[in-house]
Amino acid sequence: MSSAPAPRPAPTPAALRRRRLLALVLALVLLGAGAGGVYAWYTAAQEPERIVLDPLPGETVTAPIPTPAIQPSPRATETALQQALPDAVLVWAVTEQTRHEEALAQGAVEAWTLRYEDGTGQEVAVTVSQWRTATEASERAAAGLPSEGSERGEVRVGSEVVGEVVSWQESGRDHVRWTNGATVIDVQAPAGAGTAFYEAFGM
Template identity: 40%
Template sequence: MSQPGPEGELPKRRRPAPEKLEVRPPSAETLRRRRLIATIAAAVIGVAVVILVLVLINRPDPEPTVLEPVPGETVTAPVPTASLAPIERDTSTAFLAALPSTVLQWAVVDQQVPQGILDEGALEAYTLVYADGPVDDDPSSLVLSAAQWRSPEAAAGHLASLGLPGEPVASQEVLVAGAAVGTMTTYPDVDGSGASVAWSNGATTFVARAPGETATTFYDAFGM
């Protein structure tokens, strides 16, 4: 027990000095384990990154947004009509009566009987001139040669014998009620000024000659 010091004070008790902790370096086994754990963690992270990249690259494209079509106004050009009245012509036979006096903007302004085609054996033959305006206005004229023959073979032979100028550029079947009844061929003029369209419909033949490309338009609207 401590004895009281002078004047009755007790001496102060001294604290023991703290012990020094000895820091030892990690052992080789510990370092090996740490390196192994770090290597495994890095490998896991690398694999995860690769998987993420592959998923992002190969994911399907998002479905496109389909917009409802906006209804629009359909504009249809009016069908052209003849600006002049056709002439009064002979329609005394069924064939003559079937030949139209107007086709789109064209109207018949002349009708003749070509004797040469009758001499070849045609039962009926006519040449009609169609114009798309008054004569004083220098209209564009279209000449149609129409003939009836005794058989489709005779009709085909007549077209083959015409020797129309120019190389044929288009040929197609003539269809009536879905059945082929003849052929249509377009012959452009050598100088490019117009074209001739020749076609057969059974035992009937037609040859339309017009400037530009109007002969094909005429054929499409002719109806025979």
């Protein structure tokens, strides 16, 4: 006849306290995890899904190029230099073209004086002279320049430097003189108009 198993000893008070503490900690962990899950679900439900918009392309606004209020006057265009001269520059239209006798007397191959007007009584005087070499053109362009009060810069065609530009003011008018290879261009314009005229002249 087999004997009954010996009864397990009752847990000590210290062991019971540890078990209760462990059960309490486990309950708190489970409660925290559950609360976190509920909060995450609630937040996701309340927060709308973000929509990512593509950036709008930048709009480029280009101001219209000014044009003359008057028609250019007929002029001779027999030579390559005459053909290269513009009939209109911004608001200015050519109204006269004559031979520049002084430059021709100094040895220029070809030289012209042009008058441009805007229809309001304002005018721009342009002298264009062609010389045999770029060196000779530079020497002619340097004659009569002011000793001070002028600004200088390079004349470029693309990345190539083809001459020098000098600008100054005299007697209330803008003066701009520049070289392009063997060509010298001299401009006398109303105050404030010289630089824009030079930049738009195209030579």
